[in-house]
Amino acid sequence: MTFFSRHWSTYRQVLEHDLMEHGALTAALTGTIDGWLEQRGPGAPAPHALDLGCGDLSLLPPLLRRLPLASFTGIDLNGAVLPLAGEALGPVPYPCRFLEGDLLAWAEAEPEGPPMDLLLSSFAVHHLQEPDKGRFLRGCRRRIAPGGLLLWADVFRAPGESRDTYVDRYSARVHSWSPLEPERQEEVIAHLSQWDHPADPETIVKEAEAAGWRWQWGWRGQHRAEALAVLRPVQQGRP
Ligand SMILES: C[S@@+](CC[C@H](N)C(=O)[O-])C[C@H]1O[C@@H](n2cnc3c(N)ncnc32)[C@H](O)[C@@H]1O
Incomplete structure (x- = not known):
């Protein structure tokens, strides 16, 4: 292996x-996206969605298969997971692509094409060190469409907790x-x-x-x- x-x-x-707790997390994420789509109303243009650090898409494929998207892009630093993501998603009625790349580089790149309506990132941003998470948020803010949504699922420390204490607590x-x-x-x-x-x-x-x-x-x-x-x-x- x-x-x-x-x-x-x-x-x-x-x-x-x-x-x-991916199960409860995915249920919350699904409810949030459904509520957001309802708020946009049926006449709104179909959203462009992007998953930063998509991995193999985890538990998202059933949700992604039923969302009325204009496009879906998955980006991951590790090119080896991208075929797994494509296989897990299967055929969908909108254009879909999986790209090898860095999520921070994407956030800070000059926007090309339409702005993103729905940004997802799950258990990836915590790999960025301290100042880079702020850079990521500033970059995504530039690249999100008005009325868009960034859903950031991740691990966070307890308020005021040091990284060492967090690592000890999580390791236990x-x-x-x-x-x-x-x-x-x-x-x-x-x-x-x-x-x-x-x-x-x-x-x-x-x-x-x-x-x-x-x-x-x-x-x-x-x-x-x-x-x-x-x-x-x-x-x-x-x-
Ligand atoms: C723990 S996995 C999460 C995968 C999936 N999003 C999930 O929720 O199960 C973390 C993923 O983030 C990717 N990743 C880590 N740092 C990244 C970066 N700077 N840019 C893009 N992808 C990154 C890894 O390659 C890996 O596929």
């Missing part, structure tokens, strides 16, 4: 056993993930200790608001870590 397939099969086990939780064999638990811990930089929730809300977003928590998991942030662009001259 290659490093990639071993790593990805561990992540699939985490999903299958709902160890990161991984040790309780009995469906994973101990060797895989250690691999998850090694990965998160090296790569995870979850945002402090109070600091990042302030950064988002300064960048022109209105922030709401759409869902918060049971462990003071997984959560869904719902960000709407503030339009000048409107509350």
